[in-house]
Amino acid sequence: MTLIVVSLVIFIAVNALPGDFAQAVLGQGATDEAVAAIRKDLGLDQPYFYRYFTWLGGMLTGDLGVSFAQMNFASNMGGTQLKGVLEQIAPRFMNTMFLAGVTAAIAVPFAVILGVLAALYRNSVFDRATNITTLTSISSPEFFLAYILILFLAVLNPVFPSLSNIFEGMGFGERLEKTMLPALTLTLVVTAHMMRMTRAAIINLLASPYIEMARLKGISPMRVIVVHALPNALAPIINVIALNLAYLITGVVVVEVVFVYPGIGQLFVDSVKIRDIPVVQACCLIFAAAYILLNLTADVLSILSNPRLRHPK
């Protein structure tokens, strides 16, 4: 439901562009007939609501339409090899998912372990140092962190390549190596929030009587936190993890541009620049869908992790 409304908003916003793709392609000196012909080719002469519903219908059946830019060149060559938006987006989408996956695989365990340690040694030097470090990394812009990492891990000590030019047929190891710097940047961005939330959730629980009981039984502080407090703190932690993965989607745009990573964010920025409407619409909708889906997952998971909500009276 929300997704449909969002698609409507995106459609209206994109079509508010004055002048359409036909004019942009042909430039200033285009004759009216030529513009009209291209418009007819691309279906731009149809009324708005008709275009919206064909687009939406195609979207639901997995047909994202044909990129204007691609179509234009193809039709000039005889129109034999039309490349759909889907084909254009699919490999890049996989790349972005790979990047997000690598980031999540590093960031989530790292953040939870740091959060548990900070809760265990709360108010110590370690706690304060992590607090300040994470606060700094969360409030720096993504590109600042990216360039710092490039400076130290790519230029001064060439450990990882600073450009992640990924192509098909690349081995997994090599691919992982090239993805490492963008993934590390995103890790720095999202870890802070997750770690602070983990710490806060655990500390909130430490005042409860059953923790006191466990402590009085003589259980070690580490065990109290990991075995007794962590399961109950899971709901807010899962929630914040899902929210941060949703945040990754926006962060990915800037980071992909910095590292020239061939993901969906790059494609989005590029097609926004040349006003390739089907691609922009599709990218926007994919971003929004992923965002909504992750938020939904957060809700579902936090219900699943809490027995009281799982078995309503």
Added chain:
Amino acid sequence: MTWWLWIILGAVVIGAAAWAFRMAGQQATGNKPFFRDMPFGVAFGYVLAAVLLVFFVWFYFQPAELNGAPRASVMFFRWAMNFFLISAAAALAFKFLGSFVGTEGSRKLFRSMPLTASFGLLVILIYTVLAIFAGIIAPHGQEEIFAQANVVPGGNPAMGGNPDFPLGTDQIGRDIYSRLIYGAQNTVGIAFATTCLAFFLGGSLGFLAATLGGWLDQILSRLVDVLMAIPALIFALLLMTIASVWAPTLGIPLTVFMVLIIAVIDSTRVFRLARAVAMNIVVMDYIEAAKLRGEGLSYLIFREILPNATAPLLAEFGLRFCFVFLTIASLSFLGVGIQPPLADWGTMVRDLAQFINFAAFAPLVATAPLLAAGAIALLTVAVNFVVDWMLHKSSGLKE
């Protein structure tokens, strides 16, 4: 593979040292509880910290040049450490100053303040001064183009610098130092204006929705739900592209559009908070009393609700400012934000970014893009420090 072996060997050595350290502590202090109850992990942490500290000090005093070639990592490390030490000292001095000057209340505030918060306050103060008096402080204008392009920072003629341009010039010969100062005016000023606008919009609508309720509340809330379902940066990028086409035809600068777009997108978050806060206030007895007294809507909002909602909204203002500031910087970095010739930090980072690749053999050259990006980071970090402290204080969270 050898460095894996080194790491494992290091861990084993540190582990042994930690064990010895705990043992020695127990022996020397006659089994004091501090050492008796110390888990092995904590001892490991202490020894690791000590080793790192020694390594840092050793690395700091390494010669910056080896056989005539500069050692970039040493220099960068030394700069970072110097910056860290200087800022810590400045924060301490500022806190010390604050606890002796000023009224009784402010002195008390400064005395109880953590060092991070006083650092944040100091940075915000400096940025404000820079932003307001940029025209007086900056040695050159932001659009002035000089004959010498690509002057190296440092002002040392032997290294390719020029004492007139302490931080060098960019590709077309504009003074980076002046542009950094003007950046404070442009970037921070625009971000501040945007945040104010977002608060005005979101706050007033949120209060209205909470006070009036009914269909207005429903419509506004659903609208906000939809707008919030699209990731902020993506939506802003999309709208900015559209605006960049509209702007020349209407003759309005693109920056105005950007302020409006970001203000609207961010006002949805403010709306949520303002509505939630006001909802809790509206059900209070004194609101009921005011309504029965026959007070009008504006009196209810400005005299009854607003004063009671100031504290959470103020904290939100700080955080919102950070988000707006980062969004604007990101947009500028992607090339659709604040437009040249206005000096702006995000654009400067993008323009100067490729100089980072020279860091290995010419460390000074690589500092230029980092300075602009660092200026952004420094301000957001400072605001976050202050907000963190304020929240901590108002929530009464002691543990």
